[in-house]
Amino acid sequence: MPKLDICFSPELLPLYDLRGKVAVIVDILRASSTIVTALGEGVSHVFPVASLEECTAYGQQHDCLTAAERDGLPAAGFDLGNSPFGFLDANRVVRGRALTISTTNGTAALRRSLAAEAVVVGAFLNLAAVAEFARAQGRDVLVVCAGWKGQFCLEDTVFGGALAERLSVAFDVRSSDATLAALHLWQQGKTDLAGYLLQSAHVRRLNSLEASQDFEFCLRIDSYAEVLPRWQDDRLV
């Protein structure tokens, strides 16, 4: 039976062997939720990059939309920040455009996970798509939590627990303490996810940046149930 394990921070990635596995990159607040939203709203493909310099270079090279965030704020000189609402604005034409995006933790975590057999982006918004893909692959899964500057983040881990619950029949979700802990957190928080996560550091950070509507949006389970950003060649499609 394939296993589902959870890496609490990209700093712990050297302890895991990604080869042959499905890596699910998760940054609930907000990079993975924003990437799912962008593709769900018709962006053709996404180049996630670690640095702002690369973001500028990709934008020029591919003549695409650019989005960048540092410390929760939109970085200067780019078309968009890291709010999913940037892709919902009816006045902004994103359909059919390509996007390059750089965020403090999420896109860097993705770039560090490319040794996996398959790399997908997970969020509450597309939980069903991630679970279905994992089942179809039948390989070990490693949920890579983007965290915050190397530290543990509650919301990413709770997502890992939600995925573990959905996969609990077809996957071994009991042999890793990390997965057990994530399951416990999810079971604790799932009946009032927003209320539960309100205590988290990142939600407090977003609230102080007046991005609390982003928080509510990112918790909408399965609102893009068929969107699965998957790494192919040099991009997410």
Ligand code: 3SL
């Ligand atoms: O670090 C990241 O990747 C971001 O998602 C952080 S923030 O939500 O934009 O603050």
